[in-house]
Amino acid sequence: MSPHRVLDAEEELLLAEGETFDEVVDATDEDDDDDNNDTVQQPVVVVDRPARRWVLGSAAFEHQTQHHKSAGALWNLKWRELASRGMHPFEGGVYEDFRGTFELFNQFSVKPTSTEYTRVWLPIGELAYAKGNILYEKGRCTEAEEYFRRAAAIFRIARQPHVSAVDKHRFPLRFKAWESQKETYLRAGKLWIVRLRDLQVPFHHMLEHEDDLVHMYLRRPLSASWSEPCPVVILLSGLDTLRTDHTSRTNAILARGWVSIALDVPGTGDCPADPSDVTSMDRVFDSVLDYLQRDGRYDMKSILVWGRGLGGYYAVRLAHTRREKLLGVVAHGAGTHNFLDRDWLSRAQHHEFPFAYNESLASAFGYRTVSQLMEEGQNKFSLLRNLVLDGESTPLLFVNGVEDGLMPIEDSIMVVNKGSPREGRQV
Incomplete structure (x- = not known):
């Protein structure tokens, strides 16, 4: 195939699926006699398709991380370091609030x-909250605020990895957390x-x-x-990151004199939209803009969306479906197509997500089982x-790492090189 030939739509889809053109052969029987030459040619078939080669690399793709085995393994191999640095999912927490409990989990092999x-x-979490209330009653608001944040971080760990109103009857304790x-x-706050x-x-668009x-959740600068x-910057949360988990980002947005809004995306948190409806985020977004327009304190010509992970997927969608309403979009670690590939999902379950990735993703898209997600999700x-x-889309920036084991970098590369001009950064 000439490197300068423009691909047609079918070829682009084949490449996105991981096919190579030299694998395609004509299935017509060469031994047919002349009387059958006017019959319809049989469709081509793909034979001996090799395993797809992901940018992630075959070793990393096939690797099964050991932190999935137990809560103790999760702590020792992944979360201990994050907790010591106050990084997600421990933002706002204190290391000592978690260490002892995870050591007990390790001792008794508790499954997360x-x-x-x-x-x-x-x-x-309730004890930390009670301490915060006592300090608040004494007028020690700075210390009380710290304990309230610590309690919120503990409850965040309790409801991991995923929670939504749709699943509250299946996971009542997670929903309580x-x-x-x-x-x-x-x-x-x-x-x-x-x-x-x-x-x-x-x-309005329910x-x-x-x-x-x-x-x-909205934070508005005092100057507004x-x-x-x-x-306005609208933050679209992810699979395990909900609207309660954006403190550092909202602080950075406020420092620039902008308004921050944090939303749960369909199938997560309290989002009211049916996650099985492909237009769900479009309708939520339109309802939020209706509110901003009515209020009058927001620059409706300067609305930006920043989505991460699953929120990045919806950010890319909004960049196209609501392009005329957006100044720009940042898709941070976004999936667009390949993240729902059956082969990818079979390995992503064992990658960096804390635990139960496929189950969480299936629920977020409105499926009851992982098998349904694998059968129907990508289509x-x-x-x-x-x-x-x-x-066409509004200006769209992709940011992701080539070693992302949940949202393959192929999904960013494909979109950067397709349709409207984009910007991308791979790290």
Whole structure:
């Protein structure tokens, strides 16, 4: 195939699927006699297709991380370092709040997917919250705020890796931890100089069976006014990162004089939209913009979206479907097509996600089982397959690492080189 020939749409899809053109052969029987020459030619077939070569590399792709074996292994091999540095999912927490409990988990081989794992954390978080309340009653608000944040971090660990209103009956303890995380995080946020506002705005674009409110956290600079409307950055959360988990990012946004809004994406947290509907995020976004337009303190010509992980997937979608309403979009570690590839999912389950990746992703897309996700997910939700990527988009920046084992770098490369001009950075 000439390197200068423009690929047609079918060839582009084949490349996205990992096919190579020299693997395709004509299936017509060469021994057919002349009387059958007017018959319809049989379709081509692919024979001896080799295993797809991912940019991640075959060794990393096939590698099964050991932290999935138990909560103790998760701590020793992955989370201990993150906790000591206050990095996600331990942002706002204190190392000593977690060390002892994880050592007990290690001793008794507790599984992180078990109800026992979640149950143990609840009284620990409640104790930190109680200490915060005592300090608050004494007027020691700075210390109280710290304990409220610490409690929220404990409850975040308790509800890992994924929680949503859709699954609250399947995982009631996780959902209880999620409710407690919101309560304690809001107590902390109300003590900040630029306070955290918990808003429920009308879901004007809801379907008949959906809840009628969109839940969002908003922080507005003190300088914002009706005479000087502010730019807005809408943060789209991910699979295990919900709207309670953006403190450092909202601080950075506020430092620039911008408004921050944090949203749960469909199939996570309190998002009211049906995750099985491909237009769910579009409808949530439109409802949020309806609110901002009515309020009047926001610069509607300067709306940006920043999505990470699963939120990055929805950010890319919005960059195309709502391009005229957006100044720009950042897709941070975003999947678009290949992250739903059956072969990829079979290995991603064992990569860097804390645990139960495929189960969490299936739930986030409205599936009850992983097998349903593998059978139907890519055909239904791929931004390539449903032609979203063929349209024009607002300015779109991709940021991801080539060693991402959940959202393959192929998904960024493919979009950067397709459709509207994009910007990308691989690290």
